[in-house]
Amino acid sequence: MRTPEDVSCRAPDTNTDVIQLAHGGGGRLMHTLIEEVIRPAFDASPLATHHDGAVFRAANVPMAFTTDSYVVKPLFFPGGDIGSLAVNGTVNDLAMCGAQPLYLSAAFIIEEGFPTADLRRVVTSMGEAARCSGVSLVTGDTKVVDRGKGDGMFINTAGVGAVQAQTPIHPSAVAPGDVVILSGDIGRHGIAIMAAREGLAFETEIKSDCAPLWTPVRRLMDAGIELHCLRDLTRGGFAAAVIEIAEAAGCAITIDETAIRVPADVRAACDLLGLDPLYVANEGRFVAFVPDADAASALALLSQDKVCADACIVGRVSAGDAGGVRIQGPYGTTRRLAMLSGEQLPRIC
């Protein structure tokens, strides 16, 4: 039998503790969500107006443009969260083009039922990360998908930057004689995510290395270091980055494995999980390819930034064996580094 409740026209659900489908509908609820939760993290200048897009005046230099979606799981992890990751990741892609990060967009795909408090936390983290890199969040978008059709929250950021490099920073500029500088230890981000996702407890808490990289890159450029190629070591880790560059440059690269720092706790976790740290993702590390003559100065400059304090030379570029990367292990053995077909750890960014 139908009760009166069944046939009554219920008032709209005004519970704003969780995100509802209606929050993505372009109506009053969406406007309130944007104004109260999301906009505070965005640039307050007239740039970010209530309009279909932001307008900025570009300097008369080449501009870099990049995008990344972030589907990291879990959303919060030691050393960061999806918000800081989404800002730093795109800031770093611009930095790797030799570009000063200027403007970011932020687009959210939120699953119905997502806690509004978590959205607020993520957005606050994005605002902090943006301020830290001197970049402005200027335009955005919010979509809501029905329960079970997403996974909490996905974020896309796109970034625009002003290229400061005098010569193109690109794999094709890599040449025999270049040295490979690695900006720090490797493996923290991937293992931190894995531990948080699977509830693994190690003796020490492994924190993600998630960090912005524009400051050290600018320092190298300002000092006139001849930067041939820069690449941050995200999906696929150090190995994928170096192999990609070797293939694109048509050069051979030899890596000295003993020069690569892997924190003891990361190495222990990798041993336990059967992972090779060379392939584990990082979010605050990069490789720089520079001429041998500039290597010492580059290292001295990088050491001025905490995020690059452990920078060191880990390899060299030579002619022949186009695209081949060989790595010399601790016992003098040499093996060829191959690209994995997939990824050891899905959804790390």
Add this chain to the structure above:
Amino acid sequence: MRTPEDVSCRAPDTNTDVIQLAHGGGGRLMHTLIEEVIRPAFDASPLATHHDGAVFRAANVPMAFTTDSYVVKPLFFPGGDIGSLAVNGTVNDLAMCGAQPLYLSAAFIIEEGFPTADLRRVVTSMGEAARCSGVSLVTGDTKVVDRGKGDGMFINTAGVGAVQAQTPIHPSAVAPGDVVILSGDIGRHGIAIMAAREGLAFETEIKSDCAPLWTPVRRLMDAGIELHCLRDLTRGGFAAAVIEIAEAAGCAITIDETAIRVPADVRAACDLLGLDPLYVANEGRFVAFVPDADAASALALLSQDKVCADACIVGRVSAGDAGGVRIQGPYGTTRRLAMLSGEQLPRIC
């Protein structure tokens, strides 16, 4: 009892008919997917290099920057698909800023198990839509989420354009005396999606109006029409756009409902479903706020483009009742147009 199959180390799944998690892993599978399926739609120039971002030289004019994610369901519908929608939607947001669309990014979040053939179809559609608007897809990203944690495919596009408007096109420029021009009939997109999603069959197939709008906007600007504000009529439809502009401009707007064209089949579907076409989303329609003196010329110019062939004046701006929108119905009655709290139809874009 365990059979030998249980304990054997199986070879990686090389089925590339469907997207696998490994396709998002930064390894060989992802590279193959990008090179073979995705890159063909992208700009072939050195702009879109194998690097972390694209580099372009901006003209010395203000640049517009915008982003939108697309979560439309279903992915394919009469009159378009998520690919053409993702390109046209962002092209239109740039056009609404008075900006010539130049460069787009495209970021895919794909659910494990998604048919590769469908991805190819979507990407091809994006390439065609981009060529149609003279915009270049220059940078992208591909992520894969596990089965059940997405919904086939979500796409984000961000766009950069060169602002051609001499004066800012913005709600704050709207002034008493302006007329409201509507570029065509309304309601097609939302109803087309609804029909496709729910398997509703009407006597005629209702097609989405999904279309790029830069050409008619440029035509207005080239002719020196004083454009105060432009807004495309997506989520929330005509009503939300006009209410938002009235509120931002602090003006009153009076709409003549009898001047608004709703196709007969759309009206019949709306009656059946209990929807008000004023609130139904469109993807190829916009309103333009221009001074009375420019209205006739603007209409004559718009009629030159097929997508705007039915453009007409539907309202006027006046002082007083700041933010209020009143609509005069067919029987001389007047009502206040209110913004919905949510959306009649979720996931229409």
